[in-house]
Amino acid sequence: MGNIKIAPSLLAADFGNLQRDVEMVNKSDATWHHVDVMDGVFVPNISFGMPVVKAIAKHATKPLDIHLMIVNPDQYIQTFADLGATNLTVHYEACTHLHRTLQAIKVAGMKAGVALNPHTNINLLEDIITDIDLVCIMSVNPGFGGQSFIANTYDKIKALKALITKKKASTLIEIDGGVTSKNAKALKDAGADVLVAGSFVFKSDNPTATIKELKEIAG
Ligand code: DX5
Ligand code: ZN
Numbered sequence: 001m002g003n004i005k006i007a008p009s010l011l012a013a014d015f016g017n018l019q020r021d022v023e024m025v026n027k028s029d030a031t032w033h034h035v036d037v038m039d040g041v042f043v044p045n046i047s048f049g050m051p052v053v054k055a056i057a058k059h060a061t062k063p064l065d066i067h068l069m070i071v072n073p074d075q076y077i078q079t080f081a082d083l084g085a086t087n088l089t090v091h092y093e094a095c096t097h098l099h100r101t102l103q104a105i106k107v108a109g110m111k112a113g114v115a116l117n118p119h120t121n122i123n124l125l126e127d128i129i130t131d132i133d134l135v136c137i138m139s140v141n142p143g144f145g146g147q148s149f150i151a152n153t154y155d156k157i158k159a160l161k162a163l164i165t166k167k168k169a170s171t172l173i174e175i176d177g178g179v180t181s182k183n184a185k186a187l188k189d190a191g192a193d194v195l196v197a198g199s200f201v202f203k204s205d206n207p208t209a210t211i212k213e214l215k216e217i218a219g
Helices: 015-027 050-059 073-082 098-107 153-166 184-190 207-218
Strands: 005-008 033-038 064-069 087-091 111-116 134-138 172-176 194-197
Touching: 005 033, 005 207, 015 050, 015 207, 033 050, 050 064, 064 073, 064 111, 064 194, 073 087, 073 098, 087 098, 087 134, 098 111, 134 153, 153 172, 153 184, 184 194, 184 207, 194 207
Parallel strands: 005 194, 033 064, 064 087, 087 111, 111 134, 134 172, 172 194
Antiparallel strands: none
């Protein structure tokens, strides 16, 4: 207990005051900055690209947890390493040669993450789980902040936890989408190590206090 990681999603930040919001996360109880990159092809939305990631990196004092919702992520691995990413997460559904992609992320000096869409079964990771540093279970369909949490996520967390234990892997379990103070404790109890929260943090009256609240509730 007491070791849940909170990763505020800057997708919900005020982009006109991005430095202020990054600095808020720096000073908060958050562990990572979650950075959502969308290409308008893999998901039906475009968020921001490299110049904005560079601006975030300039002000961030905590590790950058970069979530790529893009096709062909392989072509940008070195770019994100150069931008200072600590974790680079690619989508299972976007990678034909996932093993090769994960090795390339690690060779570039980053932790390798794999995100799963809500319809993608945990068992598909059975032959690769020991190569994955972090699995991001999408608890909404990727592309937008502010959506409702999908309840089937709890069963997926438990199945993933069982797979990690069975394979003696040290993979972290991250939950992304619709995280609030209402489900944070149940997610932690199901086996989550990292909670991403966008709207719940940045649309609250006091984002710093909301991050602290999430951390304390989840424990
Ligand atoms: C969704 C993104 C999430 C998003 C979460 O595609 O991957 O990280 O910002 O936002 P909330 O917490 O508002 O559901
Ligand atoms: Zn995300």
